[in-house]
Amino acid sequence: MAAGSTIDALGQFELHPVLGGLGQSLRFSQSPVMMIVASALVLAFLYVGMRPAAVVPGRLQSAAEICYDFIYNMAVDTIGAEGRAFFPFVFTLFFFILAGNYLGLLPFSFAFTSHVAVTLALALLVFVLSVVVSLKVQGAKFFAHFMPAGAPVALAPLLVPIEILSFLSRPVSLSIRLFANMVAGHVMLEMFAAFTIMLAGLGLVGDVLAVGPVVINIALMALELLVGALQAYVFAILTCIYLREAVAH
Amino acid sequence: MARSAVSITRKAASLATSSALALPLMAMVAPGARAVGMPQLDFANPLVTGQVIWGGVIFLVLYLLLSRSALPKVEKVLATRRLTIENDLDIARRAKAHADAAVDDLHQARRSAMAEAQANVEKVVEDARVAALRQTQEMNARLAEDIRQAEARVAAARAEALGSLRQIAGETAQVLVHQVSGTSVPGDVLASRVNDAATARGF
Numbered sequence: 001m002a003a004g005s006t007i008d009a010l011g012q013f014e015l016h017p018v019l020g021g022l023g024q025s026l027r028f029s030q031s032p033v034m035m036i037v038a039s040a041l042v043l044a045f046l047y048v049g050m051r052p053a054a055v056v057p058g059r060l061q062s063a064a065e066i067c068y069d070f071i072y073n074m075a076v077d078t079i080g081a082e083g084r085a086f087f088p089f090v091f092t093l094f095f096f097i098l099a100g101n102y103l104g105l106l107p108f109s110f111a112f113t114s115h116v117a118v119t120l121a122l123a124l125l126v127f128v129l130s131v132v133v134s135l136k137v138q139g140a141k142f143f144a145h146f147m148p149a150g151a152p153v154a155l156a157p158l159l160v161p162i163e164i165l166s167f168l169s170r171p172v173s174l175s176i177r178l179f180a181n182m183v184a185g186h187v188m189l190e191m192f193a194a195f196t197i198m199l200a201g202l203g204l205v206g207d208v209l210a211v212g213p214v215v216i217n218i219a220l221m222a223l224e225l226l227v228g229a230l231q232a233y234v235f236a237i238l239t240c241i242y243l244r245e246a247v248a249h
Numbered sequence: 250m251a252r253s254a255v256s257i258t259r260k261a262a263s264l265a266t267s268s269a270l271a272l273p274l275m276a277m278v279a280p281g282a283r284a285v286g287m288p289q290l291d292f293a294n295p296l297v298t299g300q301v302i303w304g305g306v307i308f309l310v311l312y313l314l315l316s317r318s319a320l321p322k323v324e325k326v327l328a329t330r331r332l333t334i335e336n337d338l339d340i341a342r343r344a345k346a347h348a349d350a351a352v353d354d355l356h357q358a359r360r361s362a363m364a365e366a367q368a369n370v371e372k373v374v375e376d377a378r379v380a381a382l383r384q385t386q387e388m389n390a391r392l393a394e395d396i397r398q399a400e401a402r403v404a405a406a407r408a409e410a411l412g413s414l415r416q417i418a419g420e421t422a423q424v425l426v427h428q429v430s431g432t433s434v435p436g437d438v439l440a441s442r443v444n445d446a447a448t449a450r451g452f
Binding site for chain 1: 287315
């Protein structure tokens with residue numbers, strides 16, 4: 001919010017307890033509320049969309065089926081035949097993030113994907129899952145991946161730590177990427193919106209000039225729609241890639 | 250191909266990360282921005298960690314509902330559609346096979362009917378030809394018989410006529426000789442001369 005000559009671009013990310021004291025004691029902020037709304041929307045989309053269960057689908061059913069096929073193909077094409085087992089997880093992940101990203105674009109709303117705690121939790125979930133699957137499928141052979149095949153043994157002291165570091169950085173990069181993209185988008189939207197308000201306070205000239213940031217914000221909104229989908233896709237496809245490495249023999 | 254696509258995705262993702270990371274930092278150091286730090290990094294706030302727990306629960310519930318109920322429902326509809334389409338295609342294929350068989354039968358029946366008709370036509374023509382031939386032969390035989398009988402009659406009449414001619418000629422000659430010379434010629438000489446003359450003239 002614009003306050004005088006300063007712009008509080010980060011205030012939008014503050015968490016507030018809902019339901020007063022009950023929310024405070026349950027640590028229930030607007031972020032879980034939006035998670036519930038996002039989940040409800042995803043479920044409603046599928047349940048309402050698939051209600052006709054028609055052989056020749058209508059628009060909403062087609063959309064639901066396209067979403068299903070999109071994630072199913074992504075999972076199976078990337079992970080392989082074993083991807084069918086992970087398809088519900090990838091579907092949940094993709095649409096949870098996508099709905100979170102898009103809900104955050106609504107006025108007076110909140111993007112829970114702009115909180116690094118949430119994205120890190122999701123990334124750690126993916127990371128732990130891929131490690132558990134790796135150990136289950138490959139056993140001790142999993143650790144052989146830290147030494148690239150064909151590399152000289154003499155380079156092992158250098159390569160193995162690099163590979164381990166690279167492996168451990170996966171949840172960090174996965175979570176920071178989503179978090180940073182969402183924060184950046186919302187900060188820019190906030191700042192250009194604040195520019196509009198500040199310029200509008202300068203009289204007639206300001207009123208005219210204030211149109212500029214509004215136009216930029218419209219373009220930014222389009223960009224954010226792209227970024228929201230892209231980041232959900234990147235998160236999901238990287239999850240698939242990690243899982244493919246986990247199930248590969 | 251897939252691996253290069255994966256590597257491009259990774260590169261693009263890392264580029265996007267680095268550029269996106271720079272933006273909030275720029276925003277934070279921008280003049281006029283209130284430097285109070287990012288609320289997301291205020292881990293002392295119980296609401297920040299609380300959303301992880303709530304998020305975990307909500308994500309789990311969403312996962313269970315999707316994997317146990319919503320997604321199987323979609324899968325069922327898609328499977329039903331696949332089955333329906335396959336069944337319809339089977340029915341259509343069977344119907345086409347029936348139709349092809351019916352067309353083949355029709356062609357076969359048409360061919361055999363044509364062959365039968367052709368055979369009938371040929372038989373009728375042959376019968377007619379044979380009947381005509383027989384009729385012609387009968388008629389020819391009858392005509393030949395008539396001609397033969399007529400010729401026999403003509404020959405008899407001619408022989409009879411010629412026999413009478415010799416007698417008349419002999420008698421006429423006897424009369425003439427008698428009137429001219431007052432003598433009569435012996436009958437056998439006269440008959441011989443008349444016969445020679447008749448033979449010389451082709452009677």
